[in-house]
Amino acid sequence: MDLKTPIVELSNVSKIYNKQIWALKKIDLKIYRGECVSLLGSNGSGKTTLLRIIGNNLKNTTGTINYNLEEENILKGIGLQKREQAWPNGFKVKDINDLWIRIYDVNDLEWINKLKDVFGVNEVEEKYLNKLSIVKLQIYAIFLSFISKPELVLIDELSSDIDFKYEEKITNFFKEYLEEGNTLILNSPSYYFLENLTDRVVYLNDGEIFEDLSIKEVKKEYKSVMEYTKAIFKEELVVEKKIKNKSKFFSTMISKTEGYSNVLQAIIEQLEAQENCNEKVLSRLKEVYFSILDLNTSIDNLSVSYINADSIKIISKKIKLTMKLINKLTINYRYKKYHKTLSGIEKFLSKELKRTFANDKVIVNGDVLSITMSQSEKKQLEKLKEKYIKEEQKIIRRKILKQQFKKQKDMKSKNNPVQESLKEVTTDENK
Numbered sequence: 070m071d072l073k074t075p076i077v078e079l080s081n082v083s084k085i086y087n088k089q090i091w092a093l094k095k096i097d098l099k100i101y102r103g104e105c106v107s108l109l110g111s112n113g114s115g116k117t118t119l120l121r122i123i124g125n126n127l128k129n130t131t132g133t134i135n136y137n138l139e140e141e142n143i144l145k146g147i148g149l150q151k152r153e154q155a156w157p158n159g160f161k162v163k164d165i166n167d168l169w170i171r172i173y174d175v176n177d178l179e180w181i182n183k184l185k186d187v188f189g190v191n192e193v194e195e196k197y198l199n200k201l202s203i204v205k206l207q208i209y210a211i212f213l214s215f216i217s218k219p220e221l222v223l224i225d226e227l228s229s230d231i232d233f234k235y236e237e238k239i240t241n242f243f244k245e246y247l248e249e250g251n252t253l254i255l256n257s258p259s260y261y262f263l264e265n266l267t268d269r270v271v272y273l274n275d276g277e278i279f280e281d282l283s284i285k286e287v288k289k290e291y292k293s294v295m296e297y298t299k300a301i302f303k304e305e306l307v308v309e310k311k312i313k314n315k316s317k318f319f320s321t322m323i324s325k326t327e328g329y330s331n332v333l334q335a336i337i338e339q340l341e342a343q344e345n346c347n348e349k350v351l352s353r354l355k356e357v358y359f360s361i362l363d364l365n366t367s368i369d370n371l372s373v374s375y376i377n378a379d380s381i382k383i384i385s386k387k388i389k390l391t392m393k394l395i396n397k398l399t400i401n402y403r404y405k406k407y408h409k410t411l412s413g414i415e416k417f418l419s420k421e422l423k424r425t426f427a428n429d430k431v432i433v434n435g436d437v438l439s440i441t442m443s444q445s446e447k448k449q450l451e452k453l454k455e456k457y458i459k460e461e462q463k464i465i466r467r468k469i470l471k472q473q474f475k476k477q478k479d480m481k482s483k484n485n486p487v488q489e490s491l492k493e494v495t496t497d498e499n500k
């Protein structure tokens with residue numbers, strides 16, 4: 070197996086949608102065998118477009134793509150997991166499994182059983198596809214992309230909502246797969262996969278490659294992947310928005326999310342310095358940190374761009390995800406020491422941010438603007454609001470149950486310096 074020749078090489082590749090939107094601009098990129106490459110970049114930077122073009126699922130407008138696959142049939146050589154895969158009604162998971170096995174002419178049943186075990190497919194085989202949760206569907210779509218044992222696998226959505234038991238199992242499976250000389254490309258993986266799997270990051274900005282670094286270079290230059298993402302988010306913003314003014318409305322949210330990310334960073338550094346620190350908690354905390362940083366960048370981006378229903382939906386989704394990650398951490402691990410910090414962040418997300426973005430009006434530079442929405446979008450927004458309220462009620466109920474526990478902890482944490490810095494953020498919040 071030739072590890073030095075790229076498995077895929079893109080030269081001068083551009084994609085223009087509808088003769089208007091220049092989604093990818095003259096991309097030159099070589100991906101090598103055995104690599105795990107993560108695509109990073111803000112919303113709309115071109116990651117999915119690049120992934121689909123490499124995955125032979127979307128036609129590039131200009132440029133050339135050369136594959137160096139051992140498998141002659143490109144459909145078998147490349148596995149692509151797509152976002153929001155639509156399935157016809159009335160199909161059980163096992164029906165689609167049989168169909169895929171037949172389409173790809175797979176005879177290696179040991180391989181299929183292994184995949185079923187890694188991705189938890191055995192547990193859902195008798196279920197109808199439209200009854201599976203979004204996360205289960207995403208994982209199932211990853212399972213399908215591996216069925217033909219492709220040399221190059223592209224994953225568009227690797228949710229941070231994946232259960233911890235599967236996260237570890239999937240990571241180990243991916244590692245083994247890479248060691249056999251196969252290649253993986255991931256779109257915006259969660260922090261866990263970024264930290265534990267990625268060999269190289271390709272950062273896209275407005276359809277161009279902004280940075281292409283190996284993880285070794287990242288660690289040498291920025292100490293950690295976490296520091297890198299923070300620096301690159303900032304660098305990108307400086308380049309993009311140097312001269313643009315942000316409205317006061319957005320700058321408060323931006324400074325708060327930044328404040329929280331700093332508090333989390335301090336906690337993470339404290340934990341990392343401890344000898345017997347709980348790795349699982351640390352990894353979860355990093356995910357929350359990463360998610361807040363991403364939220365911070367998205368709001369920053371939003372503050373200087375055209376605001377429409379879609380951009381609001383994206384932010385709402387990110388707020389929800391961050392809240393879920395926090396809940397996952399506080400509920401599963403009951404990590405008492407930093408509970409106050411996390412519930413402070415959650416309060417800010419649920420009480421301020423979520424409500425702001427669940428509205429169809431936003432304030433920009435002191436003016437109230439209505440977001441242009443179709444009837445169906447308005448209906449969808451109403452449904453979302455309902456869902457948010459229900460979720461909020463659940464959170465409140467959980468909070469009441471935990472009140473007693475919180476009181477005791479507050480007393481204990483009074484002398485903690487990290488808690489003090491949180492206090493600054495929460496005090497600022499009340500202004």
Ligand SMILES: Nc1ncnc2c1ncn2[C@@H]1O[C@H](COP(=O)(O)OP(=O)(O)OP(=O)(O)O)[C@@H](O)[C@H]1O
Nearest residue numbers: 086087090092110111112113114115116117118119
């Ligand atoms: N089918 C399409 N038709 C028209 N424009 C599109 C289409 N798909 C993507 N775009 C536009 O191309 C640009 C790049 O989109 P793309 O989905 O590749 O970005 P991305 O980095 O994956 O974003 P996200 O993280 O939000 O998914 C965006 O401006 C997007 O609106």
